[in-house]
Amino acid sequence: MVITGLLTGCATREKYVNKLNTLVGKQESQLVSMWGMPTSMYEADGLRYLTYTRSETVYIAGTPAKTTTTYYLGKPIPFQTVGTSDYSYTKDCTTTFTVINKVISSFRIQGNDCLSD
Numbered sequence: 001m002v003i004t005g006l007l008t009g010c011a012t013r014e015k016y017v018n019k020l021n022t023l024v025g026k027q028e029s030q031l032v033s034m035w036g037m038p039t040s041m042y043e044a045d046g047l048r049y050l051t052y053t054r055s056e057t058v059y060i061a062g063t064p065a066k067t068t069t070t071y072y073l074g075k076p077i078p079f080q081t082v083g084t085s086d087y088s089y090t091k092d093c094t095t096t097f098t099v100i101n102k103v104i105s106s107f108r109i110q111g112n113d114c115l116s117d
Contacts, residue, residue, distance in 0.1 A: 016116035048099040055092040
């Protein structure tokens, strides 16, 4: 039972899609009230596309090489571990809502961080 509790706390893409599904059929003004002004907006053929984009670069510091010494039959045996380099990666999510007659009709998501709890 503890495992179930832990799993329900994980952010997933499926949970993000489920939250977005609750917005389909709502007024455009409700979306803007909840999410704020979109990053961009485009209109064509009577349709409006509201796009929300978020991006974050995550930096992970490397670890230095390390030498430890163990003893075998009274003799020191040095052992060196290899360190790791610094690295970074970008987490991003772009969500585009299609609006018809001021009502959200659908959405599209793209990115590696379109997750929700």
